[in-house]
Amino acid sequence: MARGISVVEDHGAQSTELLKALFPYSGNAVLLGMTGSPGAGKSTLVDQVAHAYRKQGKTIGIVAVDPTSPFSGGAILGDRIRMQSHHADPGIYIRSMATRGSLGGLASTTADVATVLDASGRDIVMIETVGVGQDEVDIVRLADVTVVVLVPGMGDDVQTIKAGIMEIADIFVINKSDREGAERVEREIRAMQAITPSRANAARAGGPEALAVRNDNWTPPIVKTVASTGAGTAELLAAIEKYRAYLQQDGRARARRIDNWRQRIAEMLRDALFQRVLAYYLSEGEATRYAAEVAEHKRDPYSLVEKIIDNLGKPE
């Protein structure tokens, strides 16, 4: 499994062949997305949830997406500390993913890694991201259930809770809920839920249609946890089960997976196209020469991009 994941992360021809072969075995795991801002205690919460599922005899795969480092490959300290608590239990597998290179592919690669874990027979595949960038939103949107983790003490800035995060949440968690301000966060969520445009409106404004189907008659519940002690973990699992039961009604689960795949196929297509162009049409040397010409204002980049694309094969 670990070797398979490495192959997938490396994106070679081998990667595609492996994924094609594994795809028929995927689709059985529950994909659980968990997102929240840095410092919200997501990792600890994910660990608690994983242990709780283990007690039910389920096997877990965790993909922890670690954004931000295009150069050195991710967090320096966090992962090492984390790995230690699980290494004794083969029923929990954690893979930390850093962003590989700065252009695209993060959401696709994460989804591919989740596919490997899913096809390997893991019952639950958890995808953990820092939920503030667009890439991270794309990632958690690929899950069956999306949990948004908030935390008291950041509420003095109106930017903290954003509309987009509100809209992707199927379940809210207020972690570190023993701290001052937990009630305030809860009130803020309720207030945002009251003023956020309804799902139906959001869908009409350009969102995928499936979304209107997805969360009609579902008001995301708010679960309070203290991940460091495990308080609230059972309630979170119950909320996840309740949401899954809701999804099973009226074809919602299928509508959601179709919508997710639309999104994912589009992203895969975009990445694959770009790789193809880089491989065949734009050498390193050319790219640097073009960049220098643009930087020196000898050429405008908009005409340049049109020229490169027009030379590909004149699609019309």
Add this chain to the structure above:
Amino acid sequence: MARGISVVEDHGAQSTELLKALFPYSGNAVLLGMTGSPGAGKSTLVDQVAHAYRKQGKTIGIVAVDPTSPFSGGAILGDRIRMQSHHADPGIYIRSMATRGSLGGLASTTADVATVLDASGRDIVMIETVGVGQDEVDIVRLADVTVVVLVPGMGDDVQTIKAGIMEIADIFVINKSDREGAERVEREIRAMQAITPSRANAARAGGPEALAVRNDNWTPPIVKTVASTGAGTAELLAAIEKYRAYLQQDGRARARRIDNWRQRIAEMLRDALFQRVLAYYLSEGEATRYAAEVAEHKRDPYSLVEKIIDNLGKPE
């Protein structure tokens, strides 16, 4: 200017024509990127910096990138509150950008909006983002000077300060530095600077070569501010000037702009290609049908993407 920005945000054929026409007039503004986690007080700090530049007689354009909402278009409360303090001064222009649709283009669109502001003659163009997602890292990397804003009180989680954020910073700000823990944040930055691989190593590990040139002999300074009172703003402006003077040496400014353009041209190319494919090769109906086939496991998505691309024009 506002109309021009709207045209650019809408991405039509008109947008490209406008950008081609404006490009020759761009390249004179100082591009200042400011990034930090939610709640770091970035907006207030950006406002203080803008006012300080105004006192020097400079004109300012601000692009505030508001991530997270693929559906409703961004923050609900933040912008309205913010706009009020500037509307009397035509020398400061703020544009809040939400992510438009969930697939790509955010970094490109932001850069295009900055180009409009630049071409319109603004002396300083500030780009403000929440700096935790890959898109946001891509955005601030396009600036001439990148300021990373940290804040005390989030330091109890090892995830808070990430290697990637360390590496994009030309200058650090500790905002809300009158709060407890400011010294601790400073120590953490220093500690991370000590263990972060040197720029030269980062470049060898796959980063753009220009980066090795860029920040050699430059240790990002740490400026303490209290944006709500304006304390430290003058020191921040001085640090920015010092970095700009450093950039002027040994062709660093040119190397950095070339590197930025390489990145940006690649992203423009990727987005344009994808738009072309969506327009000519993949109708809405087809996309939904394919997604349903994949969701039902009748088809694997990897072969599907290959098939679509192979039908484009067989590039080899």
